[in-house]
Amino acid sequence: MSYYFAIIGTQDNPLFEYDFGTSKQGGDGMARFTEQARQLNQFIIHSSLDIVEEVQWTNGQMYLKLIDRFFTSYISCFLTASNIKFLLLHQPPSTSSSSSALPHPSSSGSSSTSTLVQSSHHPPTSASTSSLSVIPSLSTLTGGSNSSTPTLIGGGGTSSRTSTSIAANPTSPQTEEAIRNFFAEVYENYVKAIMSPFYKTNMEIRSPVFRARVAAAGRKYL
Amino acid sequence: MSNHLPAGGNGGGGRAGDSGLRYPSNGKTIYHRPLNRTKTAELSKAAFAYLFAEMVSYAQRRVTGIQELEKRLNLQGHPIGLKLLDLLLFREPPRSQLRPLNIIALLHFIKINVWTHLFGRQADRLEKSSNPDTPDEFMIIDNEPLVNAYISVPKEMSQLNCAAFAAGIIEGVCDGAGFPARVTAHTVGDTAGEGGEMWPGRTVFLVKFQPEVLEREALIGAKS
Amino acid sequence: MRPPQCETVFSLVIINKAGGLIYNRTFHEGGLNKISTNDYLVLAGTFHGVHAITARLNPVKSTPERPLSNSVPGVPGGILTRPEPPSGLEVLESENFRLQCFNTLTGVKFLLFTDTTQTNVDVIIRRIYELYSDYVMKNPFYQLEMPIRCDMFDRKLLSHIREVNNR
Numbered sequence: 001m002s003y004y005f006a007i008i009g010t011q012d013n014p015l016f017e018y019d020f021g022t023s024k025q026g027g028d029g030m031a032r033f034t035e036q037a038r039q040l041n042q043f044i045i046h047s048s049l050d051i052v053e054e055v056q057w058t059n060g061q062m063y064l065k066l067i068d069r070f071f072t073s074y075i076s077c078f079l080t081a082s083n084i085k086f087l088l089l090h091q092p093p094s095t096s097s098s099s100s101a102l103p104h105p106s107s108s109g110s111s112s113t114s115t116l117v118q119s120s121h122h123p124p125t126s127a128s129t130s131s132l133s134v135i136p137s138l139s140t141l142t143g144g145s146n147s148s149t150p151t152l153i154g155g156g157g158t159s160s161r162t163s164t165s166i167a168a169n170p171t172s173p174q175t176e177e178a179i180r181n182f183f184a185e186v187y188e189n190y191v192k193a194i195m196s197p198f199y200k201t202n203m204e205i206r207s208p209v210f211r212a213r214v215a216a217a218g219r220k221y222l
Numbered sequence: 223m224s225n226h227l228p229a230g231g232n233g234g235g236g237r238a239g240d241s242g243l244r245y246p247s248n249g250k251t252i253y254h255r256p257l258n259r260t261k262t263a264e265l266s267k268a269a270f271a272y273l274f275a276e277m278v279s280y281a282q283r284r285v286t287g288i289q290e291l292e293k294r295l296n297l298q299g300h301p302i303g304l305k306l307l308d309l310l311l312f313r314e315p316p317r318s319q320l321r322p323l324n325i326i327a328l329l330h331f332i333k334i335n336v337w338t339h340l341f342g343r344q345a346d347r348l349e350k351s352s353n354p355d356t357p358d359e360f361m362i363i364d365n366e367p368l369v370n371a372y373i374s375v376p377k378e379m380s381q382l383n384c385a386a387f388a389a390g391i392i393e394g395v396c397d398g399a400g401f402p403a404r405v406t407a408h409t410v411g412d413t414a415g416e417g418g419e420m421w422p423g424r425t426v427f428l429v430k431f432q433p434e435v436l437e438r439e440a441l442i443g444a445k446s
Numbered sequence: 447m448r449p450p451q452c453e454t455v456f457s458l459v460i461i462n463k464a465g466g467l468i469y470n471r472t473f474h475e476g477g478l479n480k481i482s483t484n485d486y487l488v489l490a491g492t493f494h495g496v497h498a499i500t501a502r503l504n505p506v507k508s509t510p511e512r513p514l515s516n517s518v519p520g521v522p523g524g525i526l527t528r529p530e531p532p533s534g535l536e537v538l539e540s541e542n543f544r545l546q547c548f549n550t551l552t553g554v555k556f557l558l559f560t561d562t563t564q565t566n567v568d569v570i571i572r573r574i575y576e577l578y579s580d581y582v583m584k585n586p587f588y589q590l591e592m593p594i595r596c597d598m599f600d601r602k603l604l605s606h607i608r609e610v611n612n613r
Contacts, residue, residue: 056400057442060320060327062311081311081321082304082398191312192253194305201304201398209253271584278586372584374596384586422601 002031003222004041004089005214007190009202012049015084016205016214017042023219032093041073045087048075052085062187063180066171074170078183080190082201086183090170090222178221185217261313264342271372278373278384288382292406296390303336303394310335322399324439325431329360332395340391341368358436360429362392365421367407383407385425392427402432455570455607456543456559459486460578462591463553465494469594473607478543478559493535493557497547501534546571554578570610577602 001022007015019031019038033041048068055064056079068075078086169175193199193210245251281294311319314335322328333345341364351359367385375382385407393405408426456477460469467490472478481489538545544564548556548571556578558571581599582588588596 056321057323057438058445060323062319062321079321081307083400084308187312188257189253191257191308192255194308195257196252200301207251207253209251213253268584271580275584275586282586372581372598374581374585374587374598376587376595379587 001027001093001222002033002091003218004031004033004045004091005186005218006042006045006087006089007205008045008049008085008087010083011202012046013202014042014204015202016210018211018214018218020215020218020222022222024222029215029219033091037091041089044068044070044073045075045089048077048087049085052077052079052087056083063183065176065179076176076179076183078187080187084190086186086190088179088182090175090179092170182217182221185220186214189213189217257309257312267368267371270368274369274384274387275372277387288379291382292386295384295386296393296405299387299390299392300394300397303391303396304398305394306336306339306391307395307398310339322401324442325360325401325435328396328399328401329362329429332392333362336391336395337364340388356430358431358433360431362427362429363424364388364427365424367423367425370423370425383409383425385427389427392429396429396431401435403435404430406430453564453613454561454611455564456561458559458574458603458607459490459557460594461490461494461555461557464591465491466591467491468592471600471603473604474611477561493547494555497534497549497555501532504532504534548572548575550575570607573606574603577606 001024002019003021004017004019006017009015019033019041021027021030021032023029047070051068052064055067055077062078062080064077064079066074067077073089073091076088076090078088080086189210190205193205193207194201199205277298278295281291281298285291285294310331311321320327322331329348333348337343337345345362346365347361347363349361349363351357351361353359364385367388369385369388370383373384375384389405389407393403396403396405406428408428410424410426411422454474454477456474457472458469459467462468467487470483470486534547534549536547538547539562542562544560544562544567546558546560546567548558548568550556556571556574558567558574560567577599581602582594582596585596585598588594
């Protein structure tokens with residue numbers, strides 16, 4: 001799971017951005033965006049600002065939950081009282097070029113991993129002959145996010161589904177709650193940042209302490 | 223408002239630090255300070271009065287007229303309002319942590335939360351303009367504004383009301399919440415009713431919203 | 447004339463540290479004869495001079511007292527190294543009125559004219575000093591050493607003295 005987090009000011013200007021990966025299930029906290037996706041993320045986030053504007057006057061909550069989706073990128077939003085947007089783009093790990101075209105990437109990802117678990121118990125000779133479709137997904141798993149494989153093999157069955165819920169299912173209530181907690185912590189630090197007498201609205205947040213705090217929140221919840 | 227753009231575009235890679243930033247000697251930054259610690263703290267009224275007296279004298283330097291002086295006081299309050307909006311909403315219990323979506327909710331937030339935080343009590347009254355030509359005007363009334371507690375305005379400046387500073391705070395809250403408005407402070411001595419000069423310093427904060435705010439208000443009202 | 451047992455505050459005069467009259471207000475008509483503003487200015491200047499001379503007459507407290515009073519628990523040690531400043535003229539009494547002077551640390555003098563039987567004058571004058579420091583010194587439009595023209599001060603002062611006189 002890779003995340004791209006941005007704070008957008010009232011003039012749709014970026015104030016802060018940070019990308020990171022999951023730290024759950026032994027993740028190393030590094031984002032696994034391709035160079036192309038990295039560039040694209042900014043556009044995706046920016047385009048979802050329109051949806052924020054649509055939603056913001058119908059719902060007084062600060063946490064607007066999942067508001068937008070672009071292929072396998074999901075965007076969650078938190079809107080502060082003074083109209084500063086916190087946008088989090090999260091991307092489940094199963095990102096090969098073909099899977100983005102599938103209607104339900106999360107369900108297809110889990111089915112392919114379950115075949116992988118079974119096949120890995122077989123002798124290596126049979127695995128190589130069992131099916132061709134396993135091979136590309138194996139390569140994406142090791143290349144994309146090596147974090148999910150050990151838990152899948154170790155846990156198996158029902159426990160593997162709950163433990164991977166944040167990573168594999170961006171629409172689950174657990175993911176929603178984890179992101180809520182993440183936003184709440186960032187919000188607290190954001191309010192502290194603007195309490196500085198030297199900070200004016202729409203100024204870029206450059207404090208290294210703030211960045212460290214956001215990183216810590218990411219490690220803690222996502 | 224300055225519109226800064228990030229210097230280094232490449233995600234989490236570029237660090238903004240190391241640029242002559244200095245940390246306090248005990249290593250405690252503003253981020254180490256709990257936001258709710260000073261929630262119930264009180265401030266010396268005398269300290270504020272002296273500070274505010276200096277702020278007024280500062281604003282008075284090289285001004286050409288009373289309007290300009292009021293404008294400067296307003297500008298001094300504006301960023302405070304912007305920041306208070308976020309701080310006070312943060313301090314709300316999670317269940318009522320709602321962004322104000324309509325004018326009434328916003329004015330109630332100002333009358334109750336902002337006033338209690340700043341002045342230790344609620345504003346005295348909230349009124350809507352009775353004139354049908356100005357549906358965009360609302361009034362927050364304070365019988366004795368704390369900022370004016372020790373201030374006597376000289377006769378030759380009788381139109382001046384130093385609560386323009388508080389008006390600036392209100393304007394900041396309104397602007398921040400997405401309800402752009404002009405807020406001005408007017409001294410309205412007690413006239414009719416309530417026998418004589420009960421509140422000689424009564425101040426009306428006139429909140430005049432921009433047309434687009436009412437337009438949106440009508441749209442939202444029609445939808446729900 | 448008023449019966450002698452009736453305590454009354456007649457008027458207040460404030461003199462700045464240079465001897466200039468900066469405030470003058472009568473609270474009770476008939477207690478004192480009216481004099482012109484010019485005479486008030488002269489009174490302020492004269493009193494200022496007399497006060498300065500009487501302050502010089504006042505002997506400075508001698509040093510041998512110091513170690514003795516050092517042992518008194520209630521007194522902080524640091525202050526004792528400096529002798530008490532000479533106070534000068536404090537009360538001036540005539541058959542019909544009494545003048546009490548209160549000199550602040552910054553050299554502003556409050557002169558309160560009262561009936562000879564008035565009690566608690568120091569309490570009244572302290573309260574006036576408090577009003578002065580609130581409604582005059584905290585007013586951004588007041589310039590130091592200049593005549594006091596503050597509505598709020600007038601209002602609070604009048605209501606305070608009215609309360610005292612009606613007691």
